[in-house]
């Protein structure tokens with residue numbers, strides 16, 4: 001007669017890597033990073049299964065509000081501030097014990113009309129911008145790990161984007177913005193954030209110019225955010241990203257991947273998902289290889305709430321979890337880059353039959369993870385004999 005719990009323990013000891021899952025954040029922190037995180041947005045927080053996974057600190061040690069802290073949300077009319085939505089995300093991060101990346105203060109997009117279509121002079125726009133930064137940063141003082149102070153100030157060729165800020169103030173708006181943010185919260189990390197600066201080129205050089213400009217002005221700049229909105233098959237190679245990270249690190253700033261997603265032309269196929277997994281793996285590996293790269297944030301975690309399909313027609317499936325919140329091969333690719341390997345390659349249905357003296361119930365589910373992928377099993381008991389069956393996914397790496 002074998003005790004039920006003895007069998008359960010035996011099963012666990014035979015398969016330790018399956019029963020003790022290591023998530024993305026746990027693995028990243030174990031390797032010296034500050035976090036692995038996800039963006040989120042207020043409407044999806046009413047989705048309980050979504051929220052439960054977002055709050056799982058084994059996978060996510062950091063969250064970023066995707067929209068709630070943008071200018072049109074926080075100061076919809078001049079000098080009238082609204083923090084309701086942003087506070088929901090900030091409070092969630094605090095309740096979960098997750099870091100908060102705050103996003104974003106000065107950006108040409110998602111501006112309220114009073115800013116984008118206002119009649120400005122150099123002096124009045126500087127005053128309005130400083131007032132915005134001071135209010136918002138003060139409100140979130142002590143709650144943010146970092147602020148994306150300026151977002152997307154560059155054209156693809158590395159010249160300045162002709163935003164209302166650049167048109168009216170010139171490049172000085174950048175150091176002025178960083179100085180205002182530092183004055184409001186001296187302890188928060190201050191970042192310049194942009195896309196298509198993840199490998200060397202005119203735009204990455206432009207971002208380096210901005211970092212030097214802010215430094216020469218005497219203002220504080222702590223980091224550069226590489227958005228990393230990539231396309232499957234066109235993602236910069238690991239070596240291209242590695243050398244680019246070194247160029248930024250040489251300026252004395254830290255680096256974060258702030259909005260990582262890797263989209264594909266739909267429908268997704270096994271081949272595209274496999275390539276997406278290796279693209280994710282290469283990107284995360286590049287960050288892992290540079291001590292100045294502090295963390296990685298994916299731009300939401302599930303295809304259910306990705307911004308991609310509504311922004312890039314015909315494209316999607318960009319995230320490591322599918323729309324049913326099931327992990328895709330990309331999850332295992334990221335884990336591999338984070339140094340987590342699982343030795344199991346079996347596709348066999350494993351069945352263990354034994355006799356239980358107590359406990360055990362027909363249908364009792366078994367759950368586990370293998371290389372980041374879920375596996376499930378079942379228990380069948382009859383006449384004091386229980387059969388444990390678990391079927392492992394063939395993708396198990």
Ligand SMILES: O[C@@H]1[C@@H](O)[C@H](O[C@@H]2CO[C@@H](O[C@@H]3CO[C@@H](O)[C@H](O)[C@H]3O)[C@H](O)[C@H]2O)OC[C@H]1O
Pocket residue numbers: 041066067151195227259307
């Ligand atoms: O209708 C709008 C809707 O268009 C808006 O979509 C958001 C647009 O911004 C997305 O985040 C940006 C993506 O990449 C970088 O360029 C930026 O740094 C990010 O801020 C966000 O995910 C979308 O949800 O949302 C509000 C709706 O009213």
